[in-house]
Each structure stands twice: as C-alpha cells, then as structure tokens.
Amino acid sequence: MLESLLRHRARIEDSIAIKVGENAYTYSQLETLSNKIAYALDKLGVRTGDRVVTLVKSPLHHVALFFALRKIGAALVPVNPRLGKEFLRFVANDVNPALIIDDYFGEGISTDKVLETAINEYRYEYRMNLDEIAMILYTGGTTGPPKGAMVHEGSILWNAIITVLSWGLTKNDCTLVSLPLYHTGGWNVLLMPLLLVGGRVVLPETDKFDPDWTIQTLAREKCTIYMGVPTMLDAISKSPLFDKVDLSHVLFIDGGGPLLPSVAKRFIDKNYRIFQGYGLTEAGPNNFYISPERYRNKIMSVGKPLLFVEMKLSDDGELLIKGPHVFKGYWNRPSENPFTSDGYLKTGDLFAIDNEGDFSFLDRKKDMIKTGGENVYSTEVEAALKELPYIDDAAVFGVPDEHWGEAVVAVVVRKPGFKVTEDDVKRDLKKILASYKVPKRIIFVREIPKTQIGKISKRELRERYLRDGFKDVLDTS
Template sequence: MLLHEILVDAAREVPDRIALIVPAHTPRTPGASGAPTSHAPAGAHTVWTFAELADRSRALAARVARRTSPGARVGILAHNRAEYVAAYYGVPWAGRVLVPLNPRLHPREWADQLARSGAELLLGDADLTARLDRPEGSTLELGEAVADTATDGAEFTAAGDETALTWLLFTSGTTGRPKGVRLTHRSLIAAMRGSLACRPVESDTVVLTPFPLAHVAGYQVPAHHIARRPVVVLHRWDPAELASVVSEFDVTNLSLAPTMIDALLDHVRTGDGLRERIRAISYGASPITPELIRRVDRLLGCALGQGYGMTELSGNAVFLSAADHRPELFAAAGRPGPGVKIRIVDDAGRPLPTGATGEISVRSEQVADGYWQTDTGEFANGWFRTGDLGRLDAEGYLYVLDRKKDVIITGGENVSAREVEAVLRAHPDVRDVAVVGEPDTRWGERVVAVVVPVSGRSIDPDTLVDLCRAHLAGFKVPRRVVFTDALPVTGTGKVSKPTLRARLAEDTPTGR
C-alpha cells in the first residue's frame, strides 16, 4: 500500500466521515520578533471529512508536481495545522519526498537541513519562512498549496512503488549533527499497522495528539485514518486547551509524552468530564515513573499504553499494553509488535543470551531505508542498531536501560551533547566542557554544561547561555552551567560522563 491510498480508499468508503479536526486556539503573546507562536487564525475550527482531506491532498500534489522534478525533496516549515496533514499525503502522492523541519529549531539549522536534503521547494507558514533567505519562487505558503481544490485538479503522475521515499526526517545523533532518516511507504505503513494491532482502535475512538507534526510521532495520524477514525491535532501543546478540547470533540484517547501527562494532571478538576471521557493514554518519548502511573490511575482512572520507537523505526515498534501496566513490569518498555524482531548484541554485533545487557537491535519492515547520503553502520544485514542499551527477559519483554548514544531527552526532544559542546568550545575562555542530562521531574532531563575555564579566566554563565541561544534551538540551551577545575576522565583519557552525572547528583556546585 502507498501512503495516499489510505486517503483514496477512505474517501471512497466513508467520504462524509470526519478525518481531521484542528481546534481553534488563542495565539500566545508575540515574541521579541513580533511573530505569533501559531499561524492559523483564532476562532475557527478546521474540520475536514475524508473526502475533503483527499481533495486538498490531491490539489497539493498537483501544485507540488508542477513546481518540482520527480523525486524532488519538498521541505515543510509550519506549525501544526490541517494543511500539514494534507502535505503528509500530497507530497508523496506526487512522487516527491516530504522534508519536515522542526519549527523550534534555529534558522541556521533549518537552512542546513534544506541544503543537505537538496529541497527544491519549501512549503510553510509565512512567519517562519520569512526567517530564511530563499531564492524567489522556491517557497509556497502552505494555505495556498491546498486552496481551490475544485478548479485546480491538474493531472500528475502518482507514486507507484512501496520502496519509494515518502518522508525524510532529520533527527539528532551522537555526531553532533542531525542525520536525515529515509522513510518509505512500506516502512511507514508497517509501523502504522503494527501500532493498530497492538493498540486496537474502537468504532468510536477519537484520538488527540499535541505532538509537532514535524516529528515521527505524526505517523499516528494516517494510522488512525487506516482505521477510518478522526484525529484531533492541537496547534501547540497547552494542557488547559487540551482539557477543553476533550469535552468539545468527544475525545476518547490521548497520545502524550510523560511530561505532558504530568502537566495535564495539574489541570484535572472535579466535574470537567476528563475522567468520564478519557479511556486511554498512549505515551512514549521517555520513561514514565511509577508515581506518575499511580497519579493517572487516581485522577483519570484510564488505561495506559507505552510505545518504544524512534525515527529510524518509522514510529513505535515495542508496546507495553494496558494489562501489562502492573508493578513488576513498570520498568519494561514492552514486547515487540507483529513482524518486529528484537535482539541484544555486543559491540561487534553478535547476539547476546537472554537477560544479558547490550545494544538493542531491530529487524522489521518498519525499519527505515537508512540515512540520507551517509552510512555510519547502524543499518546492516537487515538489522538496525538503535544505540540504546537494554535486555530481553525470558518472556520477551524489552527493558531499555540507558542510551549508548550521547543524547539527552528533554521534554521529548533529542539534544546532542556533542552539538552543544561544540558551540561552547568556541568561547575563547572555555578550556574544556562536557554536556550531560540531569534528572528533572517535569522534563525528564535538563541540559547541564560543566565547564573548565581557561586558567586565570572568569566566565559569566549568562554569556555562555547567550552563545548557545544564538546558535541552537531553545530546548538545546543549557539550563544550568557548572564550573569545575577538571573533568573526570577514564584510563584512556575520555571524559567519564557517568562519573560526572554522579558528582552532579551528589552536590550542587556553584553556577547558573
């Protein structure tokens, strides 16, 4: 099956059934630049049927096909909005590759990813695309791309190969520079079907997601369209807004990160209807604590389902069911979905016995087609080495123990420690630096920079924070800067980050 065929079939079978809801919102106060944090106008809900979504996706495909060459990459830089979902389908429908850009990144990062992908066209929101220096005619406002569906039905050659690329998603890696992940029709559809098998969708299910559509978590939108059910997409994450939307649109299921669940529970009030309406919450992006599980049970009383996955797996591949959310399995990530094989390997890639700790390796149709224009060895012989450390027990449950890759996860966002370190090392008074994640009750982890100043020099921590803010996305900027005389090192001279984390946990050195 090809991605757009989900829409074509649904529009034929249930044309008038609602496919997509993007609720009205109240724009946040403009930032220093004067740009609002969300694009669509307040006060107007967007509600599209399957027929309407198919028409808009087809119109977008025709416009993209006229302005680009076959197989071209098409960037998209936008806030969550209905037209974004049309691009999910429409760009691959035209035989082109969608390249989502995270709106939270720095413009330099957008420009780098557009250049590396070789994107011929950029779809987007004007308040975002205006921050990029693009050649005239290479940018198309996203709303215009789906307009006039009845009068702009130009013919185009649809994609016809399951192995063709659909989305090229950039994700942080340990090298300090994000890598593009090649997702295909086959890998995405396999991930969607696996999720539906492990999280069955009922005939009245209405799922809500606040995740940025630029993330791989967006795969759940077409997954629910396979089941012919509507998806509610928030413009942005706001727990108070989510609580009101649940009631207005009869939402039954939520897809959230643990940090979002924690924040939502702060907004649960007697009589607000959340406990009566919410049947299940699916979570991922970071582990959940037993305390939060118990709090969900106390305040909402709904089922929980965990998913373990990543961009390179086109979504989730391992699932912990509601029935498995019992104390003895709280630390487990779950069992592999249908068609997914998991093995634990040593540094040489050799399989380890049950119970042994090693790197998690995955084999499945939902594994991506590799990295864009680079081969770093993670994809080999049909297996993808995740870079995560874990173990399998005798019953087939996977336990994710740590990250072999040096990545910090804060609020569901991946931060490469090496990328932050490279920026900080550019300061003339920084002799050495190590960036690590520090536990945070709300965000999972926060970014901490441990800095060794040049002998005899004094550094204002705010100066280092400002330096990072000038070059990196906001979520990558250190929340704490700690100064030390020397970094702990191993016998081979490498910085020992486990030792560093332990020292940070033991005391609170002076710093910002």
C-alpha cells in the same frame, strides 16, 4: 499506495477524518484539498523524486501537503521552526529541495501562496511505490550534525498496519495529536494509523502545548487514545482539571522517554488506562505493547514486540530491531551504516528482558556510566533525583576519574523556594539508590543546557563540565 489512501477510505465510508477547532473535514474533503495542493506543487515545478522542505503553521495543510507530495512521488522534509534560519539553511543545503514552503522566515514560498495556486485538482495514478522516500526526518544530532532519516512509504504504511493490528485500533477511535508534525511521533504514532483504519484525528490550532486545553479537548471530542511525551503527561496530571474532568474513555500512551513512576501512578490512581511505549525515528516509531492492566505492575516495562517486529539484544545489551517499518538509512550519509550484518537496526539503546519476555529500557548505550567496575544507568539516577520533592529537573552523566574509571555527576535544577545542599541530595539519594550510583558531584544550575532541538546531550554536558563547570548557568542561591 499512500497517495490513494484518502480516496479509498472515502469510498468505504466518508466519515470525518480530521477536525480542527470547529471545522471538520471528511476523507473526501481532505482528498480534494490534497489534490488541489498537488496541482499547485506540480505547477511550482515539483516532480517525482524531489524533496520539499516545509515549515507549515497549519497542521491541516501540513497533512494535506504530505498526501499531495505522495500523489506526485516527492518527499516531505519538515523542519522545526524553533531551530531558526540557520538550521533551515543547513537542511536546504543537505537535501537540495525543489521547493521550500516557509510560513516563518520568508526563505521560500508561503502556504498561502501554494493555496492560491491550488485552483484545480491533480490527476494521479495508483502506484505501488513502497520503496520510495516519503519523508526525510532530521534526528537529534547529539553525536554530530543532524542526520536526515530516510523514511520510505513502506515504513509509514507498515508502521500503521502493525500499530492498528497490535494495539487494536478501529474506525471508532479518535486521537488528539499533540506532537508537532516535524516529529515522527506527530505523524506516525497515531495520525497515520488512524487515517489508515478510518478513525478521527483532532489537530491543534497552534503548536503550543496547553495541558488544560488538551484535557478539555480529549473530553469534548471523546478521544479514545492519546500519546504524549513525559513532560506532557506530567503537565496533564498536574492540571487542576485532571481531577475535575472524566478522562476514563482515553487510553494514554507515554512515548519519547521513560515515564516517572510517580507520574504513571497519578493516572493509575484514577483508574485510567496507560502504558509505556518505545520508538525512534528510524524504526516506526511503534515497536512494543504492554496492556494497561499488566503495566500497572510493571511500570518500567514496554512489554513485548509488536506484530511482524523482530527484536534481540546484542552481547552488550543493545536493542536490535528488524521489521518492514524500519527506515532505509540516512540521507547523504552513505558511509554511515546503522545496521548489523544480518540486517538489524542498531538502536543505540540498552534494554533488559525479564523472565516473562518483557523488555525494559535501561539507558542510551553511550550514556551508561562504568564506575568502579559497576554499571550505572543515568536514567535510573535521573528518575531518583526527579522523585525528590525539591528537584525540578536533572541530568546525569559520567566523567573520567583516576580512581573509579568514571565518576557519576549530576546537574540539577531546584524547585523554587527550596534551600538544599549537595550533601542533602546525596543523603536522600542513599535512601533509595545503592551508594555507587549516588553522584560524586551534584551541581545546582538555573537551567540544564540542551541541544538546538531541545534534547539533553550527555556528551555536551560532559564537555561543559570538564571545560568550565557550567559557570554561566550555576545556581548559587
């Protein structure tokens, strides 16, 4: 069905679908471009059921390429170029692609070469193909090698439908896409829902996030809705332009992690609308909604499940999700079953439900620390650390301890110019946290080690602490 989305939207109203810089593309123009790229892919030997690995510099061409692959019935496998050649080769070995389109390393044909072949339009038929794999998106791999999540067409379409209906999106909405198109958020939080409903999508010309440019673009394009991860929203709220440019027409959404209350307050203090979302590659990723009005008084809550989404908590508090937007499983991992016996996706995340039925994220299940018989959620301690005026970044994890079972350990990065000790941090934390939640050890480092895709792996931090105490990144100033 997605192969004909652009054509159907153009038939209803041929408005602007995508804008990049000063260039605007209507739905019919985007349809024509995707048809031509589909023609080129067909000439290059791509067939129904194939996979195409992509490292495409132009977001516009990446979007057109996705719709071209839908016309053929092949799957898009977008790769983060920052992970380098080795990761690209890992993915290629895993999915055995019919084609690699690579604008970075020369490991396959370039997008320019594809466009040179796109001299005619591909002829396609309308197909009911909701079970067909449309994307394979590689997830973090913090507990082993990265895994390719098989996102079928029905998942993308239903996520878009659920989002449009639950969040009240219309053809009058406009968004700026800041997340890259190798990430589920880049595709499925707002890009696909807005194309479905006939809205307008602004794409960046580069993959480098710039808070000043983002503010200026949100204002100039009169964007009505914007999703960013916590670091993006933090950077936007700290930009000098934040107090100079009127963004009251924008509904802000935080995704990809809990937003610190202090950051949320900067938006709320300006009377801007904002709410916290929650999702994962394997489910949607849109799952909850809380109105900006209610969010003001429940900053740690993600609200209630969206339409057609079922949620429950397991006996140990893990969030379980069922719905038509949930993925099919992991590529080439037949032994790995992420579902319960009654068909719910196991998210690996611990949640709580309050007396109003609102859900709140607590921690990754594998990252919860059990110390002296008490549960400590690493996210809560990290948030407290980051609220201290001299802490720039923090990560909290548990390590084995003979007395406590597990001990809470934190690695932190000091802000430039601050001279604080471990005892200083503990003393300040005791003012806002129960004593058992205060880390037994606080280690100052120049930077917090992250995985190859830029995430913090608590497992790796734990192993490094036990192995060498972060000696290569210690901050001894």
